[in-house]
Amino acid sequence: PSSYEVLFPHGPVRAAVVEAKKLEMDVAARFKPRSRPPEDGDEARPRLKKWKGVRWKRLRFLVTIQKGGAKRDGEKEIAEFIDKLGTTLRPEKVPRDLRKCCFCHEEGDGATDGPARLLNLDLDLWVHLNCALWSTEVYETQGGALINVEVALHRGLLTKCSLCQKTGATNSCNRIRCPSVYHFACAIRAKCMFFKDKTMLCPLHKLKGPCEQELSSFTVFRRVYIERDEVKQIASIIQRGERLHMFRVGGLVFHAIGQLLPHQMADFHSVTALYPVGYEATRIYWSLRTNNRRCCYRCTICENNGRPEFVVQVIEQGLEDLVFSDSSPQ
Ligand SMILES: [Zn+2]
Ligand SMILES: [Zn+2]
Ligand SMILES: [Zn+2]
Incomplete structure (x- = not known):
């Protein structure tokens, strides 16, 4: 038996599709001759003979999985494949999260290593954890309370982001007299440099070489919250x-x-x-x-x-x- 190497650039999904097609052909081959009207029988016989004596060849599938983008493509293909099969029940789609961040104006919770989850500030007012935390004037107490969030929000009303030009930008470059100020997510996009002491340098002022104090992940594992006056919140609901x-x-x-x-x-x-x-x-x-x-x-x-x-x-x-x-x- 000879051996063939088949390379699938998109991972196991293609292999599954090929398998499914093979199965289909197999089924067709087994059932078609029987379901044919009898007058076709004579024609079908010589065609079948063509395959007589042909030995089975063993196919060796070499499946390579590419990391990154291809994997995501693969997941999408799997999802589409499952949808097409229609045999599995999928949960109802969750309703759209309409909560909006007061800083970056994005809807819903952000990525953990990005803006992170939304924190409640007041009735219908939400801010992403990192959008608030990385605002220049905001600091964190030992217990994890974020202080000055409202001060930052107030400044953000008038400050436009150096990247997207929208208001709500409160993450300023730490170089004195540098006017650059960004939304947290825009600062990442603009390739600003972030440090462990919660300061940031814009692309123009960032250090040229690597730095030990540079922060590599924005995931916050500790408990962080914004102190709210809940009694006041309830009172405002009633008063409205x-x-x-x-x-x-x-x-x-x-x-x-x-x-x-x-x-x-x-x-x-x-x-x-x-x-x-x-x-x-x-x-x-x-x-x-x-x-x-x-x-x-x-x-x-x-x-x-x-x-x-x-x-x-x-x-x-x-x-x-x-x-x-x-x-x-x-
Ligand atoms: Zn935000
Ligand atoms: Zn921006
Ligand atoms: Zn700067």
Whole structure:
């Protein structure tokens, strides 16, 4: 038996495709003559004879996997191949992450060795960990709190990036009087030099040779956070009064805090609680109709003839809603 070397530049995928094609041909060869109408039989016989006595040749597949880009191509091809087969169930695509970084304006979490994950700054305000950390005025406490993020953001509102010309650039060149300032990701793209003491030099001022203090990876393994006033955040959600935001404590979700008008003050409270009209919260708790199942209880406070009315709506999948109301919360 002779031996052939077949080189596949794109790795094992091509091999798999070739294998699949071979299999197809094999199947065709086995079934086609039988499915043919009988008048074709005479023609088919001599053709089959051509292969008689031909010895099988052993093919030796030499598969070489190229690193880098080719591998990614390979992964894409595998994904397409799996899609084409349609035999595997794939998870639903995750919804688009609409959170935007206030510095670089990019959506969603960044690469760990790049801008890294988004940190929450305030209601609907997010910043990439490294976009914040590499802002010149930001420093980190022993415990990992990032200080001056808001100061950096304020400066970023007016400073344009030396590379992409968009605002939000806060990573300045460490050379005195150098006006170059970048977004963190743009600084990497512009081939700036980063140092372990969290300083950066622009391409014009960077050191010519290698330096021991140069930083090679931006991955942050330690705990880093931005201190926020959570009580203030909740207060601002309530004050905005819109229904876009809600906050959740365990199984309890607050949708609206409601309000009390001066004439209601006298009647809409107990010794320990206020009963604001328009209050709405949902709680996920055990069902009272189906064993071992949880359902949603929607609790609201309304006004009925100048007195508070407490309404609980039981929302359960596959069953009709139940509504209970009473003049007492008990
Ligand atoms: Zn960013
Ligand atoms: Zn930029
Ligand atoms: Zn510079």
